[in-house]
Every structure is written in structure tokens, then in C-alpha cells.
Amino acid sequence: MDFSLSEDHEALRDSAANFLNKEVDHSALLAPKAKVDQAGYDKLWPQIVELGWPAIVVPESYGGLGMSYIDLIMIIGEMGRTLAAAPLFGTLAGSWMIEAAGSEAQKSEFLGAVAAGELKLALAVADDDGGLDNAVSSATASRNGDGYVLSGSKNYVVDAASSDKIVVAADSDNGRQFFVIDSGAAGVSIETLDWRDITREVCSLKLDNVPAELLEKSNAECWSWVRDRLYLVLATESRAGIKFVLSDTVEYAKQRVAFGRPIGSFQAIKHQLADIAGLGELTEAAVQYAAWALSEGDEKATIAVTMAQSYASDSYNAAVHRYIQVFGAIGFTWEMKNHLYFKRARANSELLGSPVEQREQVVQILERKAA
């Protein structure tokens, strides 16, 4: 039993931190009315590829590094801490769906390309209304000779505009299945949404008879397998965000003087920040345990990641609320970075369903166990 990070994990985290501290620059985003296209998606990605991050969780048999989810969260945490803008989330999401639903040949082809840094992906699961598990999807697949064509629409697709290919959940004669399309194919129209979190590219998708390749092992369990992993990614970002936001607020509270004292000496401020420290500690425990459970294939992995995502979302929202309140009115301006974190926290707690929905999943797991 050893809950602590190994030196290798710490080294991986520190190298990611060094790189991102140097390269992430949000100054363009702090100009009023900035949009996600100023976030630097294009600039960061080639360097991320060079560092091998897209290959981290791709199994070695497909040309990846085959590292663990604990390794992965070292990187994701730093991405979340710095709000680094790059299509890593979409590429991970698409890769995992291919890993879950693809045939051996498909995995070799697509995952090999991801690992080599030659393929950026996105995963389109949400329908028009944001539903992730709708009985009827807003995208349908129909047979066309040997292959399929997709029509309809998907929504809230992370990193779609930056992607080379998109994995799409659509209804075929065989129920919900997953298909790969070329992002640039005729009939695909991708619109980048006017999304509040401008450090992340989120898009809507219209499909009109788009040629598509069925992932041959598609089944109903694929999405929950992928969702578990995406919960871990968002919860990890949130954990790192809480840590950053707390330390930034503490620094400010030490320096800002009012009524002849640093405001951090007032109990009204101290107690709020102590509460956030508590939330942060529990979130960290949740995320590390979830990453370990996923890496081990532990039977509790699903409940662990679901709990982590729910708790991390609520905690991150509580932390960013304080982040703005303790800074006072200056923290409410566009030129400060506080709002970037505020918006990321909101987005992370909605993208994969709300904390309430995850808690419902947790209770259902416990009810099944008790039955």
C-alpha cells in the first residue's frame, strides 16, 4: 500500500509543468471579447506531439507508449492547471472510442497514427440537445454499398474543428454504433460554438450523407467504457484547477491590504480558503484513487471515476466562485484570468453530464450491489 506518487510520476509532472509554464500564454485571451481561435491551439499541438503525449495511453502493440492512467493524469493535471489550449481531450476521447469499438485492423491503423502524432481526433456523442444517452440519436447511419453514410447532427463536440477525423455516435439498423468520418469530407459542416470557455474548442456538427467507416466492435458498453476515462480527464483538470486557483487566491490575499491589514488575515477570508483547501484535498484523493483503479482494472473503477467527476466538478465551481470573490471587483474583469478558470469549471461540470447525474449513477451502482 502506497498512496503517494512515485519519483517517475513526479518527474513526468514536473517536466510537463516546465514545458507548459514556458509555452502557455493567455495574454491574447485577456483582451476583451477574445475567442477560442486566439487560444493558441495550433501553436501548442506540434510541441505536444513532440513530447509524445498523444501516445501516452495508446497501447504499445499499436505503436503507443502504453503508459498508465496515473501517468496520464500527470500530464492532464498540468494541462488543466495552465488551461493549455490544444486538441488533446478530443484526441484522447476519439482514441479511446477506437480502442473500445474498433477491430484490430482499425486500432492498428488509427491508434498507430495517433501515437505517431499524425492524427487528431474528436468524439461526437452528444446530440443536438446535449443528451449523451438519448434513446434516439440526432444522427443516423444508413448502409451505402459496403459502407455507411451519416446524416443528421451532433453537438458540443470538443476539438472537432481542429480534428482530422471524428468518431461519431449514430443510430443504425443495429442500434447505437460508432463511425469514423473525415472531418474535411464533403457533407460535414463544423461550426465552432460561441462557447464561454475560450480555452477549449467546442463545436456543433451537421452531417449530410457523409461517408463513414463503422467501428466493427461497436456495442452499447463502449460509451460507458470511454466515459469512465473522460470522467477521469475532466476530474483531473478540475483538481489541478482547484489547486492553482487556491494558491493564486492565497497569494493575492497575502498581498492585498485593506484597513491596514492583508485581507488574508481576516477570518472571513481565511475560512473560505480553508474550506477550499478541504475540497482540494478530497478531490486529489478522489482523482488519484480513480486513476489507480482504472489502471488496475479494479472492479471499483467505474464508481471511483464517477464519484471523482461529481465531487471535482462541485469543488472546482466552489473554488472559482471564491477566486473571484476574494479578488473583489478586479476579479470580475475580462483582463484578469480568473474568469477563464470560472468558465472552465462550469464547462467541466456540464460537458459529460452534471454532478447530479453522476451521483444518480453512483446510487444506481450501490442499489444494484445491495439488491
Added chain:
Amino acid sequence: MDFNLPAEDDPRRQEIRQWFEQHPNPTYKQIAERGLSAANWPAPWGMGADPELQYIIDEEFVRAGVATPHSINAIAVNQCGQSLLTHGTEEQRQRFIPPALACEEIWCMLFSEPSGGSDIAAVRTTARREGDHYIINGQKIWTSAADYAAIGVLVARTDSSVSKHRGLSQFIIDMNSPGVTVNPIYDMTGEKPEYNEVFLDNVKVPADRLLGSEGQGWQLVMQQLQTERAGMTKPGAVWGYGPTARELMHGLIETGKIKDPLIRDEAAKLYIEGELLRLLVYRGMSNRINGKPAGIEGNIGKMVAAPHGQQLSDLAKRTQGVAGLVVNDDVLPLPDKNYGLFSNWDYSFWFGPASTLGVGTQEILKNSVAEHILGLPRDVDPTSKLPFADINKTKSSAAA
């Protein structure tokens, strides 16, 4: 990283289990002689058990249906006994530790005073040296077990000419000494009083009952409270003890009350928080096994665990509706487990307000987290640097 807890077939577990099987109704003297009373202490008192072995031993006590010595003689085993190992004399160790570990002499902790509250360094009880004795005068309050304890660990002021933190000393006193009067305090639960007030009227304590040296009292208090708070990170309803969110969820599912959508979400929140508190406990344990600093779990853990416990009992209580106001402990079904003092939801609920007061109020803990962990500026205590005698003078002249 490895979150696996010690397995059923762990050889260390087998060994402990075997001992309990060979000793089906052990006396605490036998338990102490086997080194199980305070297994984490070094030999000859304990087994030098690492936290993992300690965890196994605790589980095996539960399995054998034997109450742990640290629940029966908590002050000796958890909080104060180790101060004798580190700061006591050999004579003190030989005299006090064996009967403490055998639960033959129960200890109590004479710290809090009526005038002090959270400001525990503002102790007014005095210890005056006279020949080979100290003469103790003063009053203590909120003392658990004082009504049946044989031994008291007392904090008293030996020097009023220095600042309040510096003039304190600790003594090991005989609770049956002439001049010690113990009165029970009836708390709002109406149950058997858990706390007492203790009057000390010219109590004679031999000089060799001083623990450590004069002036070392505050340092010992801090160590003892830290140990106590770390023990309170557990996810039970009151100070880490009693039923947890797992039992709450069990009861709600069994009764079908989980179907209520509001209860459902609230219960899920508490369940998750409870599981994360468990992880915090294990992480503290893992850090100690692996030689890492225990870190901040103690204060942060208690800060989160105390309100968590209150919310557990509160939700359990609310499922009874108006019927919950009638004295009646049938709240939610509990699996057959012995939770000791806080063994049902009803008592846990009515006792609940105390859990954010005792062992540091919620506000004191938040100050401590903010100042010691986050590094925010210390609060100003205008009395902290004054000689203690002058603090009282200022107060009385202001009153006049």
C-alpha cells in the same frame, strides 16, 4: 502508487487472527502483553507496528468482537501515553503504562477550562512548587471519563511571569487525590453524561509526577491534540466514530427511502464525501508507512469530517419526520455492528452539535488550516506576548 488495502490472506493478519482464536475472551492484560493494546508503540509496550499492521489489528479486533483498548482508554492509548515514551521518566513509564495498556487504569485529559474555551493556552489552573510537591488549584471542564478515571493528565500554569504559552507544564495526577472533585455535566442529549467538570482544590502532586520539564506543557498539548485530530478524520457520524455514509446508504436503500429524489442526491453527496474521507485516512496511513510526513490530514480531515458527520445524522434523522422528535432511537436500520458510544443515528444526531466544538471548534480548525497550511497571516492575539499575570491584571482593571 498502490491503493490496495491489506488482504484477507496477509500473513500478518493471519497471525493476529490466530491469536484471537486461541484467546476467545482475552483480558486486556493479555491483550497488552501480546503488544496489541498500543501496537504502534515500540516494544516492550507495543509491537512497533506500522500503520498498515495497526489497521489490520483494528480490523481483527472488530472481527473478534473485542472493543479496542484505544476506544476504552483513549486518552492513554491515543493522546497522552506516547508523551510518557518521549518525555517521561523511566519510573513514570514503569508505573503508569502497564496498567494503562491493560485498561486497569483509565486516563482522562484535564486541559479545557471554563474561562478559556478555544484559547486553551489561557490556562488559569496553577501548580505551585512546595518542597517535593506541587500544589494544584483551579477548575477543568469538558473532561471525558473523569468520573471513572484513575489517572489525569493535567495542564497547569507553573509560571505566570512569562507569556501564556510558555508558562505551562503537564502533570500525571491521581484522580483519587484529596481535593479532586468531579461533577457530571448533563448535556443536551439527556443521556448518561459524557463530560464532567473537575475542581482542583489544593491538590498535592509529587514533584516526580511532572511530565517532561516545567514550561514544556504547551508543546506536549500540541502534540497530543494533533494525534487526537488525526484520529478524527474517519468518516463516522461523530468525531469519526459511529455509523458512516455507507450505513446511511444501506439504511436508505433497505427502507426504500432512497427513492425520494431529494434524499437520493443528498445521500449520494454524503456517500461520496465519506468515501473520500476514507481515502484521506488511508493516505495518512500510507504516508506514515512510507516515511513521508503525516502532512495536513489531521486538521483538514477533522475540518471536513465533523460537519460531514453532522450532515449524515441530520439526513438520517429527517427521514423520521415528526416521529423523530419523540425519544426513540429507531431511525434507520443499521447493519449489525458495534459502533461503541455513538452506536445509533438518534444519539449521533442529538450529540451532533458537539462535534464541531470539541477538540478544536470548526472556526479554530479553519484558522489553523489557513495559517499553518495555506500560510495566511496569523491572527492577532494581543495577549500572546504579555506575561500571563499582566493579562489578568488588564482584565480586572478594565472590569473595575
